[in-house]
Amino acid sequence: MGWIRIFLISLLKALWKLNPWTLRQNPILLMVLCGAIYSTWIVISIPQDQGINTQLAGWLWATVLIANFCEAMAEGRGKAQAQFLKQSQENLQACVILENGELNLIPAHQLLVGDIVRVQAGELIPGDGDIVSGIAAIDESSITGESDPVIRESGGDRSSVTAGTRVLSDSIDARITTKPGETAIDKMIALVEGTQRQPTPNERALRYLLFALTGIFVVVVGSLPFYTRYLGSPLDNVLLIALFVTLIPTTIGGLLSAIGIAGMNRLLKINVLAMSGRSVEAAGDVDVMMFDKTGTVTTGARRAVAFYPAPGVEMEELVNACAMSSIFDETGEGKSILELAKVEYAWETPIVENHTYTPFSAATRMSGIEVDGTSFFKGADRKIVEFVQSYAGPLPEDFLSAYLDQSHVISKEGGTPLGVVRHDGKVAHLLGLIFLKDQIKSGLKQKFTQLKRMGIRTVMITGDNEITAQVIAQEAGIDDVIPQATPTDKLSYIHKWQEMGHNVAMCGDGTNDAPALAQADVGIAMNTGTAAAKEAANMIDLDSDPTKIIAVVAVGKQMLMTRGALTTFSVANDVAKYFAIIPALFSPFIPALGRLNVMQLSSPQYAILSAVIFNALILVALLPLALRGVKFKPAPAAKTLRHNVLIYGLGGVIAPFAGIKVIDLLLKALS
C-alpha cells in the first residue's frame, strides 16, 4: 500500500523535476535534457521521415525521467521512514508552567526553548527536553519500537526526554531544550528531503570527476563532426547526441543523490539520526572506535564465580556468610552468589525470621542482613577491611596481606573482589572474598575480530583499574583501554589519535562526554543521554545501543562503496557502447569499421537505439542496488577491492555487451 503510494508520488515528482531550475544541480542530467529537447525539435521541425530519430528522442526523454524517478523514489522512501518517526509529534498539546506557577495549555509548536512543561501520566511529551523535577516511567516505543518502558529522572545522565514519547506513571516537569521544528528528527527529515542536502566532501570530489568526464565527452563528440567534415561525409546530429548521452556517466549521475539519500535512510532504519551527510561519510573512514565498557563490552551484571576464604576460615562458614548476605539481594550479583552457593556447595536456604536487610548504598558500599543479632555483610574489599578494623582493631599483618593479595589476584583476572564479614554485635570477623566476574557479552569477540579485519582499532573506556580493564580487553579482543577515565583523558586520547591522522568515533551519553563527542570525527550520543551530549554529537542513536557504532561504520562504508562501484560500472559500460555505436556511425563511409561490430547487431539504426535504450534501462536495473547499497562484508581492503573490481569493473565491461545484444534481438523481433 505504502509502496504503491510512494511509487505514484515519485512518478509525479519525476515530471516536476524536469524543470531546469531543479536539474541545475545535476549537470549530467541537464545535458541529457538539452539533448532530448534538441532532438525533439529536430524531429518536429523536419517533417520528412526521421527513421529512428523519433524513437531516439523518446528514449532520451525517458532517460531523464527515469533518473528523476530514481531520485524521487529514494527521497520518498526516506521521507516515509522519517514521517513515521514524526507522526507521534503531531497535534501535541503542551502544559506550560508560567512564572507565577499557573498552568497554561498551548499547542506544542508554540513552545519556546527554556519553557518548562508539566507532563502527567498518560500524556505525550510535547518537546525534546531535560527533566527538571520528578521521575517517571516513559514509553519510547513510538521512536525506538521497544515496548519496555524506560525510567527517566531529573539530574544525572538519564534526564533527557524526547517529543512524542508517553509518560506512563507519575508526573514530570521538563525544560524544553530544542525548538519544535528544529529537533533531531526534523533535521534528519530536511536532510532526506534534499532541502538541506549539501554534497559531502567525497561526493563533491566525485561530482568534479563526473563533470570532467562529461566535459571530455563534449570534446570527444563535439569534435567528430569537424573530422567527418574534413573527411568529406557529414554526420546526423541526432545520432551524435545519442552517442553523447550514452557516453556521459548518466548511470552514476542519475543515481548519485539517490545513493546519498539511501545511506541516510539505512541509518534511519537502524534508528540512528544523523545531523549531516558529512558525518555518515566520516563514519566510513573511522579507524579508531571508543566505547564504554558497561553496556557495550559487558552486560553490566557481574556474576560470582568463586569464594576465597581468608586464612583460618572454613569454606563452609564463608559460603554460608556469602549466601546469607545475599538472601534478599535482588541484584543480579546477589542472585548469582546464591546460585553459586547452592549449586557448587549444596547450601540450602534456611528459614529466616526477624531479619533486617540493608541494601547497597554508595556511602557504605556494603549490603547485608541482620538475623537474630548476627549480621552478614558483603562489600568493596577495602571498605570491608575498614569495617572490620573499626570493631576489631588493626588486623594481623600477615592475615591482611594474604587477604589483599587474594583480592589483587582477582583483579588481575579481570574480576571484582567483594569482601565478606560476619558481625555478631561486638566482634567482626573477616571471612574472605567473593570473585565477581564481568560477563562479556556473547558474540562480542567475533564482532571485534571483524572490526580488526576492517582495520579499526577498538578502545574501551572504563572506570575500572588498569589491571581489570586490561584483562577484560584481552578477553574481548579489544586493542586498547582508557582505565579510570576522566573526561579530560577521553578528550586527550582523541586528540592524540587525531594528531596521528586517525579518524575517531566515539559513543557516549553523559554531559562529561560532550567535549569528547564534539571532538571525535563521529560522535554518537545515546538518546537516553543528556541534551548537552546530544548537542555535541553528530549522530543520535534512538535505541541507545552503543554497539550500534559498528553498524553506523558499515553504513558509511557502504555508501562510499556504492558510489565507487556505480562510477566504475558506469565508466566501464562505455566500452561496449563504443563498439555498438561507432561502427554504426562511421561504417557508411569507412566500410572497414564494420568489422568492429563485434556484437553482430542487426542494423546500424538498431545498434544506436539499443545502446540508448540500454543506457536508460540500466538506471532502473541499478536503482535497487543504489537504494540497498553494495553488499558490505568486513574484510581487508585488498579483498574487498578485488571482489568489487571483478563484479563492477569487469562486470561493467561485459554486461552491456549482453544487454545491448538482447535489446537488439528484441527490437528485431518486434519490428
Place this chain on the structure above:
Amino acid sequence: MVKIFLLLSGIFLVCGVLMRPVGRYFWNVLMRQRTLLDGFLDPIATTIYQICHIPVHHDQKWGEYLSSMLIFNGCGFVFLFLLFQTQHFFENQCPVTDVPCWLIHLNLAMSYVSNTNWQPFAPEQTLSTFSLMVGVGTQYFLSAASGIAVAIAFVRSFKTNQQILYDQTHPDDIPTQKYHERYLGNFWVDIVRITLWFLLPCAVFVGCIYVILGVPQGWGTLPGLNPLTLGPIASLESIKILGSNGGGYFEANSAHPFENPSSATHFLQMVSMIFIPMVLFEVFGRKITDSRHAYTLLISLFCILIFSVVVSGWISGHADIWGAYEARLGAHGSLLFSILTNSSGCGATCMDHSTLHPVVQLILVCKMMLGAIDFGSVGSGFCLLISYVILTVFLTGLMVGRTPEYLGKKIEAPEIRMIVLIILLTPLSILGLSACLCYLSPTGDIRSFSRIVYMLISTTSNNGSALGESGIYTTQAALWITNIAMLMGRYGVLSAVLCIAGSFSKKMKIPRSNATLPTRGLLFASLLIGTILICNGLIYFPVLCLSFIPDVLSIAVVE
C-alpha cells in the same frame, strides 16, 4: 622477436644496474647532501646563486615554485626567440616557404623550451650552428631540468607530514587547527643542482662515448656533392636523448649517419632514453622510503612496454613489413627505437614511422597518447603517471569504502579538481585543436587526417616525433595550433601537478591500516594499467577509428 628481446633486455640490464647507484647519487644531490663533485661544482653554484641573488635556504610554496618555473621557462623562450630572430646577422637562414620566418622561429622556440622539439622544418636549414649550440643546446639541459624539478617537487609533497597543533594548556577546548607549512623546495636551487650535478656529468660522459664511437664533434664543412656542415654534434646528441628532447641536429635526426653512426651508438641512445626516467623512480622510492611503491609503478609501465614490443615485433615479423629502416641500424633495432622513442616522450626518430606496419603505427600513436607516462619523458611523464595513480586510487579507493588516499595523503575535492583539469586538458588540446585544424584545412583523406592527429598528439604530449612528411605540418595554421598544443600540454599539466603538490604538502600523513587500499603489488599495478588504458581508450577511440584503425582493419580484411 628474439633479437628485439635480447636488445630490450640488454637495455634494461644496463639501466637496471646503473639505476640504483645513480639514483642514490641523485638523491644526495637533491637532498643537498655531500657528493663526489662538490669540490668542483660548489664554487660554480655559489657564484651563480650570488649573481642571480638566489635565496638558497628559502623554501617555496607551490605558487612560488610554479611562478619561478614559468618565469624561468618564459625567459628561456624569449631568449631563444630573439636569438633565432637575430641569427640572420651572422648567417641568413630561413627556409623558403610562404610562412613568415618569425612564426617559424616562434614555433621552434616554443618547441625547444617545452621539451617537445617538434621540428616541421629541417633544423640545419632553419638554424645557425651558433643558435643550435648556444640556444638550443642550453635549452636541452634546462627544459629537461625544469621537468625533473617539478617531478621532484611533487615527490617532496608526499613526504611532508603536517601535524595538527592544539593548545596543550586547555585540553578541554576544541583545538584550532594550525598548520606548519612545509614546502616544496626551491626551484632555482633545484635547477642549478639538477643541471650541474646531474645532467651535465651524465651528458659529458655519454658525449665522450659518442665521440669515441665516431660521432663528429668539431667545426668545418665536409666537401662533396651536398656539402655537410659539421658542428658540436656529439655533445648535442647526448643531451638530446638523455633529456628526452629529441630534436636533431639534422632533419634526418637519429637516422643521420653523423648523429647515429653505428649500432653501438644506436644501443646507447636507447639506453639513454629510459635511463633518467628510471632513475627518477629510484629517487621516488627513496624519498617515500618505500621502494615497493616505485617498483609497482615501474612494473606496470614495463608491462605496457613489453606488450607493445611483443605485438609490434610479432606483427611486423608475421607480415614481414619493417618499414623504411636504415640498414646500418637493422630492422629490429629500428622498430625498438621507434617504440621506445614514442614511449618515453623523447621524439628522436631513426626511421620514417609512416612506413611501418599499420598495427605498429597504431601502437606508436597509442603510446604517445598516454602522454609519455610509459617511462616518462624526463619529469613530466612521471608527474602524469602519478596523476593517473591518484585517479586510479580515487576510483578504486571508493570501492573499499574509505576516503581514498595515496601514500598517506587523502585525495579530496581540491586534488580531484586538478586531476580532472589534467585529464580534460589533454583531450581538449588533442581533439579540440585537431578539430580546429580540420575546420581550417580543405578536405583530405584518412592518411592526411592521421597525420594531423599524430601531429597534435605528438606536440601535446611533448614528444616531437612526426609521422612521415606532410605539407600539413608547415602550414601557418598548423604552426599556430601546435604552439598552443605544446603550451597546454607542457605548462597546463605541470601547473596542475604543482597545485596538487601544494595541497598534498599541507595535508598530514595518514597511517596505514588494514582498511587502507593497497597501493603496491600486482593488484594495484593491474588496476593502474586498466585505468590508464580505459581512460585513454574512451577518449581517443572515436578519433582513432577515423584515422589509424581503418588501416589496421582493412589489412585484417586482406589477410
